[in-house]
Amino acid sequence: MNLTPSSGKALKGIVAGSLALAISGASMIPASFAAQNTAQPTTTQSASSSDAESTESRVVDVSASTAQITQGLPGQYQVAYSQAHHKIWMVGVGGSSNLASTIARVDADTMKIEEVAVLPFEYDANGQFGYVSAYGITVDDANGTVWVTNTTDNSLSVFDQETMEQIWTSHGMSQADPNWIEHPREVRVDNASGKVFVTGRYYVSAIDMKTFEVTKIQLQGAPDGGTRYIGMNVAIDGDKLYVPERTSGKLFVINTKTLKTEQVIQTRGEDSSVEVRPSDVSIDHSQNEIYVSSQGVKGVNSGISVYDLKTGAFKKFVKFGTQALAMVNDEERDLVYVSDFGTGKIAIFDAKTDRVIGEVEMNGGKANDLTLADDGSVVAVDKQDIEGATASVPYVLDPKTGDGSTTDNYMSKARVGRDGKTIPSTREVLKPNSIMKFRVELADGEFTSPATIVPSKLAFQGYPKEALPVIIGPTLNFAEGTIDITRPYTFHVTGADFDKPPAEGIRLFLVKDGEWLPGNDKLTDSELQNIQKISTVIPASDFVYNEKTGKYSFSGTLRVPANTLKYGQGYLLGTVTAGSDVAVNRDYDSARALIVNDVQEDADKADNRATSDDSSKPSQPAESPAAQQQDNAQSKTADSNAPAAQEQMGSTVKTPAKKSSSSQPASNSSSSSQSKGSNAQVNASATKSSTQSGSLAKTGAQSVLSLAAVGAFVLIAGATLVVLRRRKS
Numbered sequence: 001m002n003l004t005p006s007s008g009k010a011l012k013g014i015v016a017g018s019l020a021l022a023i024s025g026a027s028m029i030p031a032s033f034a035a036q037n038t039a040q041p042t043t044t045q046s047a048s049s050s051d052a053e054s055t056e057s058r059v060v061d062v063s064a065s066t067a068q069i070t071q072g073l074p075g076q077y078q079v080a081y082s083q084a085h086h087k088i089w090m091v092g093v094g095g096s097s098n099l100a101s102t103i104a105r106v107d108a109d110t111m112k113i114e115e116v117a118v119l120p121f122e123y124d125a126n127g128q129f130g131y132v133s134a135y136g137i138t139v140d141d142a143n144g145t146v147w148v149t150n151t152t153d154n155s156l157s158v159f160d161q162e163t164m165e166q167i168w169t170s171h172g173m174s175q176a177d178p179n180w181i182e183h184p185r186e187v188r189v190d191n192a193s194g195k196v197f198v199t200g201r202y203y204v205s206a207i208d209m210k211t212f213e214v215t216k217i218q219l220q221g222a223p224d225g226g227t228r229y230i231g232m233n234v235a236i237d238g239d240k241l242y243v244p245e246r247t248s249g250k251l252f253v254i255n256t257k258t259l260k261t262e263q264v265i266q267t268r269g270e271d272s273s274v275e276v277r278p279s280d281v282s283i284d285h286s287q288n289e290i291y292v293s294s295q296g297v298k299g300v301n302s303g304i305s306v307y308d309l310k311t312g313a314f315k316k317f318v319k320f321g322t323q324a325l326a327m328v329n330d331e332e333r334d335l336v337y338v339s340d341f342g343t344g345k346i347a348i349f350d351a352k353t354d355r356v357i358g359e360v361e362m363n364g365g366k367a368n369d370l371t372l373a374d375d376g377s378v379v380a381v382d383k384q385d386i387e388g389a390t391a392s393v394p395y396v397l398d399p400k401t402g403d404g405s406t407t408d409n410y411m412s413k414a415r416v417g418r419d420g421k422t423i424p425s426t427r428e429v430l431k432p433n434s435i436m437k438f439r440v441e442l443a444d445g446e447f448t449s450p451a452t453i454v455p456s457k458l459a460f461q462g463y464p465k466e467a468l469p470v471i472i473g474p475t476l477n478f479a480e481g482t483i484d485i486t487r488p489y490t491f492h493v494t495g496a497d498f499d500k501p502p503a504e505g506i507r508l509f510l511v512k513d514g515e516w517l518p519g520n521d522k523l524t525d526s527e528l529q530n531i532q533k534i535s536t537v538i539p540a541s542d543f544v545y546n547e548k549t550g551k552y553s554f555s556g557t558l559r560v561p562a563n564t565l566k567y568g569q570g571y572l573l574g575t576v577t578a579g580s581d582v583a584v585n586r587d588y589d590s591a592r593a594l595i596v597n598d599v600q601e602d603a604d605k606a607d608n609r610a611t612s613d614d615s616s617k618p619s620q621p622a623e624s625p626a627a628q629q630q631d632n633a634q635s636k637t638a639d640s641n642a643p644a645a646q647e648q649m650g651s652t653v654k655t656p657a658k659k660s661s662s663s664q665p666a667s668n669s670s671s672s673s674q675s676k677g678s679n680a681q682v683n684a685s686a687t688k689s690s691t692q693s694g695s696l697a698k699t700g701a702q703s704v705l706s707l708a709a710v711g712a713f714v715l716i717a718g719a720t721l722v723v724l725r726r727r728k729s
Helices: 049-053 525-533 625-649
Strands: 058-060 066-071 076-082 087-093 101-107 113-118 121-123 129-131 136-140 145-150 155-160 166-169 187-190 195-199 203-208 214-218 235-237 240-245 250-255 261-266 278-284 289-294 303-308 314-319 324-330 335-340 345-350 355-361 367-372 378-382 393-397 404-407 409-411 427-429 434-439 442-444 451-453 489-498 506-512 535-538 544-546 551-560 570-577 590-598 681-686 712-716 719-724
Touching (some): 058 355, 076 378, 087 136, 101 393, 235 278, 278 335, 303 324, 324 367, 335 367, 345 367, 489 506, 506 525
Parallel strands (some): 278 324, 590 719
Antiparallel strands (some): 058 442, 087 101, 121 129, 136 145, 145 155, 195 203, 203 214, 235 240, 240 250, 324 335, 367 378, 378 434, 506 535, 506 570, 544 551, 712 719
16 A cells, blocks of 8 residues: 555545544653653663672673664664564654554564554544554564554554554543553563553553453552552563562562462662662573663662562662663573663673673664564664654654655644643654664673673665555455454444433443334333343443534443354444433434354455545544535435445455455344434444444445444445454364
8 A cells, every 4th residue: 555645545544533532741651661861871880899890700792793773763662573473573653743653564684674554543632633653562473463552542452463454452442441451551462371461550451362351450559549650561481470660669570370469579779769660670590580670760770670589689789871771681691681761872781790791882862672583682772863864754644634645744733741831733854763783792701891882884774665554445354263253342332413412321232133223113122121231321421522513422332242243143233312211212312233244154255345444443423524524425425325335235345365355235124323313423343353434435334434343344335244254263
């Protein structure tokens, strides 16, 4: 997909919806982002004077060591390594607005950026588009996926390593949902326990890899409310999860099977009167030690502390830099590498002698994250802009139109600064950061002072000309085994244009075709029972008033248990008033037909649809251009769309290579997403898959802006065709 203006294609095809999340920039600590620190560089030294006198040591062989640095992405946060494919994965959030965010795949040998992705994006309450930006990242080679934390969106997403398609996201989940994770930062996959661990505010969250249900672990000593506790970078060692907590300065050891805290270690630095602020942790069994990096405050307590692996007893503190941040351990060679955000250097820490024996320079500051390759080389990324360089990347989003282009500048969004004052929209230039790869060689010798490795410059090999859309067309299909009806799903439903909310709220529900029908007649007893089986209530207090339109809107979720949906079955996703007069008050009735189809049975019906209206989250539909154009589309194109709709019902949808989908004519059940009395629109999506939305005029479905269901789906003449894949046996 060419995202340059000459391609004639707009990024609106993968718009993620329009819900505006209230974000406070002052309180964000995404991924490996270090806290503000204005300290001057501190000379690297050991906390123990006996180390300097010791002659028992290894030294860095500078002449034999190698290091190369080259241009990377704008706004680099975390980086991860795929051993199965020998690839580097990284994220970038360029500029001050969420208009230049991506995930990238990099050749681990040449450091060439092979692919960048166009992430899903949304339409906010201010009428502007913005990416659902990725900050943290980790690789799951066992399942061929990459997990990312969408920190400022309070969500996570999973991408296929080969295709870079998004195959699951929690984007759009309501804060009231027990599976919602606040400010997810670090993510790590543990296939042994079948869980994915995520750090964030107040809790460490354990996501079940089969059900995607979340168990929240409240760290010992963390109160309910009050102090904001923030888990940082974690390490998984056997059945132990090590979590440094920034605010309390403690290291928590959690059993990955029982999810119970087994040990709490108070981290230490050089000055007990100053916060330690631990940031990362590594385990070394050959030395029976735990290593913790700490940011400290204004240079004080920045460094590496060492603890006994069995007892947790403090052994020593080694001073390094002014804001020691990320850490990675080459246990085979007993070398630990630590990035320093303050000086932009990487420490080479000898685990045998517990001292810094060398430093690798980067780009003068903001060394952020690093990862270890299987050949012992280290790949590090920083957030320091390369002087005099600009980054013309193929995924820059226009906040007004949702179009994408390849450019090195854009108009930023107006925003509120940390001082509470409005920062107006300005023309900003995207500046690249650096990627560095190095391998340290050692030699026997007497240690006197840390050696310095200066990387040679590697010519930048350019960005990809095109960015891969992570959501493809109006039909999204998933690899075999990644999704099936035996798993629970969460539908995300939004409604808009309500004159006023019903006094007792709205009930969202899922029923089989024929179990409930919208209309004027009084509901039967069986209908009343059916709409309460799988349902939830959105209270009137959750409705939001829009001053521009003078209307109310709502957003909510409906959790569907595993094994609820059946192949070949039609369903209605609907709304009614939640009041006691539900049987007679039909003013808030709305419904959308869903048809669940088995892709394996109809794989030969692969069809072709050129439109691309995708989303990973619907929200504030009344604010979107699609919403504003809906009435016009209905009145002006009703006649012309009717033949198109009939043609679509008789055809199938073209899918990407190596994928397949299926199609059936729409259900005969009533399918209206407009509430009679309120003239309100209701839209829906689901989080077990990457969701899709946008204007549906091209598909013949006139009255819904965003409706996604489980797995792949097709919108056909007012009905939704749900295409599911069966899990491989």
